[in-house]
Amino acid sequence: MHEMALGQGLVDALVEQSRVHGFAEVRAVKLAVGALGHVEPDALAFCFDVVSAGTLAEGAVLEIERPEGTAHCMGCGSDVTIMSRVDPCPLCGGFRLMITGGEDMKIRELEVR
Amino acid sequence: MCGSCGCGSESQLTTASGHSHSHPHAHGEHDHGAAARVLSLELDLLAKNNAIAAANRTRLQAQGTLALNLMSSPGAGKTTLLVATVEALADRLPIAVVEGDQATDNDALRIRATGAPAIQVNTGKGCHLDAGMIAHALDHGIAPESGILFIENVGNLVCPAGFDLGEAKKVVVVSVTEGEDKPLKYPDMFAVADLVLVSKRDLLPHLRFDMDALVANARRARPTVEILTVSGETGAGMDVWLAWIERTRAQLPDAA
Numbered sequence: 282m283h284e285m286a287l288g289q290g291l292v293d294a295l296v297e298q299s300r301v302h303g304f305a306e307v308r309a310v311k312l313a314v315g316a317l318g319h320v321e322p323d324a325l326a327f328c329f330d331v332v333s334a335g336t337l338a339e340g341a342v343l344e345i346e347r348p349e350g351t352a353h354c355m356g357c358g359s360d361v362t363i364m365s366r367v368d369p370c371p372l373c374g375g376f377r378l379m380i381t382g383g384e385d386m387k388i389r390e391l392e393v394r
Numbered sequence: 395m396c397g398s399c400g401c402g403s404e405s406q407l408t409t410a411s412g413h414s415h416s417h418p419h420a421h422g423e424h425d426h427g428a429a430a431r432v433l434s435l436e437l438d439l440l441a442k443n444n445a446i447a448a449a450n451r452t453r454l455q456a457q458g459t460l461a462l463n464l465m466s467s468p469g470a471g472k473t474t475l476l477v478a479t480v481e482a483l484a485d486r487l488p489i490a491v492v493e494g495d496q497a498t499d500n501d502a503l504r505i506r507a508t509g510a511p512a513i514q515v516n517t518g519k520g521c522h523l524d525a526g527m528i529a530h531a532l533d534h535g536i537a538p539e540s541g542i543l544f545i546e547n548v549g550n551l552v553c554p555a556g557f558d559l560g561e562a563k564k565v566v567v568v569s570v571t572e573g574e575d576k577p578l579k580y581p582d583m584f585a586v587a588d589l590v591l592v593s594k595r596d597l598l599p600h601l602r603f604d605m606d607a608l609v610a611n612a613r614r615a616r617p618t619v620e621i622l623t624v625s626g627e628t629g630a631g632m633d634v635w636l637a638w639i640e641r642t643r644a645q646l647p648d649a650a
Binding site: 283286290293302304308312318319320355365378379385387388389392394 | 428429430431432433434435436437438439440441442443520521522524552553555556557577578581582585610611613614615617
């Protein structure tokens with residue numbers, strides 16, 4: 282359940298940002314979790330609720346965007362979108378895909394006061 | 395009207411929760427009770443771990459230590475393989491091991507029985523090693539200069555995949571008893587592997603196991619991954635694995 286560690290990491294990052302940007306409360310957090318990222322969004326949301334209790338982010342609304350995975354197919358040379366690391370190339374059916382995007386887990390936007 | 399928080403000239407602020415409080419500040423220089431604002435960021439959720447991992451990597455490279463992060467499901471044979479590896483390398487190179495488990499120091503004791511130093515990290519409820527734990531182990535001087543530091547991660551094919559420890563290479567161990575579809579079931583783990591080490595090959599005669607399918611499945615998760623088969627029990631394939639270690643060590647930027 283590494284989502285607990287990631288949820289704690291998120292709260293730590295919010296506390297650090299509150300010092301940088303001078304805010305006391307986080308009301309909403311917008312994350313981008315790539316379709317190929319190492320995290321289950323529902324589990325992360327659950328863990329965030331748990332670990333943010335009693336912090337400046339207690340009760341904050343968590344919104345998670347899912348950028349799609351992108352890859353370069355070494356078989357047909359196309360740049361394609363995929364939903365899983367073991368998907369075949371949607372154009373040629375080959376499996377030699379180099380992932381080019383959709384692995385990141387980023388904090389995109391905060392609503393604070 | 396106050397430009398920062400939108401309060402009126404009567405100096406009353408209505409907060410989100412509906413209550414009012416007096417607001418006798420001098421306009422122009424206040425920072426409490428501010429209106430909600432939106433901050434745009436591009437902050438990696440793993441930034442903290444990755445920064446510590448980068449520092450670990452710098453420390454390890456500076457002293458010419460090759461660090462390998464070994465990951466697998468529980469029971470894949472990592473420790474048996476490590477004991478055999480340490481015994482084979484110990485007269486040539488300084489070797490040390492960081493053992494990650496939720497509990498017990500059984501694995502560290504098995505390594506220490508070979509004469510090599512080992513630090514046991516117990517993660518408690520944690521399901522993976524993180525870069526901070528390795529930084530702590532490095533603070534204790536575990537990394538051998540111009541040698542090899544093996545990091546045996548917590549037995550888990552999910553969580554350790556996302557956590558950079560500062561290692562030079564990630565090695566995923568999968569035993570022949572686990573089935574050839576493991577890479578399809580746990581693609582995140584196999585996607586980060588630099589080397590897939592197929593263990594317990596001495597058991598192949600007793601199993602229905604399709605090695606070609608395992609290789610194909612591992613390469614679906616990572617097309618360029620190297621794959622070797624070994625047995626820590628009989629020593630079969632150990633020479634190729636040891637040669638891979640030597641080759642990888644020779645590629646270190648600051649290899650001694």
